[in-house]
Amino acid sequence: MRHPERRLLVCVDMERYSRRTNLQQYEAQHDFHRLLREAAGDVGMDRVGWTTQQSGDGELAILPHDIPEARVIGRFVPELNRLLRRYNASRLPAARIRLRVAVHQGMVHLDGANGFPGQAVVLVSRLCDAEPVRRALAAFPEAGIALVVSADIYRDVVTEYPEELRPDRFRRIDVVHASKGFQEPAWLCVVDEDLASWVDGSPESNPPAGDTSDVSARRSRAIRDGDIPAPGGIRTGDITVEGQNAIGPGATAIGSIGRDANLGGGTDR
Incomplete structure (x- = not known):
């Protein structure tokens, strides 16, 4: 077993992928990778050096040491959002690509037998799959990306080196997966949208009638x-x-x- 390495992790998932037809899934997978590659190239990053674990509707990427975290948060994500908005403008809703993107950093083993072992991988995956992130993206039909970052990334990167993503556009959320015993704070933004106007209508935010x-x-x-x-x-x-x-x-x-x-x-x- 090799020693684990501290890396930046980016988890990406497509919205409503399973509702697409076979041909729509095929096209979405192809365009998903093309858009990621174009966005990375536009901000001076080479996707060839990314270590990735693929799934049909997204990927987990472990980035090289030499990619600045601020460039990923403040430039790559906004550029990917611009490309997605342009791509979606000429497509019907069922064929659009909209993404949940989660960013975290931590220790990870790169030589796992069936993936990348490490609690950092678990956490970034839980963030990407969080219900508040899903609901926020659904609330803004024209958006391309709902971005969620761990508390460490928000404190160390977003607030210190914001570049194109202002810290005041982020909103603190609690990511809870009760069945997995998971609860962590995180920070959420829908890129180029104002979350101040968003009211989360989740059941946990609104107690049942009569339960006051x-x-x-x-x-x-x-x-x-x-x-x-x-x-x-x-x-x-x-x-x-x-x-x-x-x-x-x-x-x-x-x-x-x-x-x-x-x-x-x-x-x-």
Whole structure:
């Protein structure tokens, strides 16, 4: 076994690949590789040196040591997005190529018997397959790429060497694969789109009807911490009195002592 190497990893996956016909899959695979090669060449990178593990609808690429991480994030990804938008403009939705791209760095074995062993490979694959990334790309039909990067890449590359991708265009997400016991923070952007207008309508973001326990708990904490005022209540100094009549049976006072004080014989919360 050779020693593992610290490398930059790029995982790419095509949207809605399995819904294509056989001929559409054949064409998409061919054009996918051509577009990646053109985008890399346009920013001075040679795809020949990339170590890749192919799948029908994407690839995992382990990049050479001499490719700057900032060039991958700040130039290659935007250039690939431009090529995809141009490619998709003349095609029906079913034939368009739209990509989820994940970037991470870490230790990886290049001599595995059936792929590339390493937790960095697992993490970048989980990021690429994350539901928030899928939903964000689906929310912007004209976009070419939804890019998700690990917290390390966001801190060390995006915020320090942004080039064409501004840090304020990224949005923090939690990537969760409950069945695999996986949960990691990451940063997401849809290239050339404004995520500030995106509302993630996922089930985990919206509790089922009638289930307000989590919402109530967050609201109580926000009121107690002073992040939001108590609706319909009265604030005097650092004491907020909340209740239908502000003062009276069942009303609740929230103060800086860190716990709720019950007024008028109501029940402690």
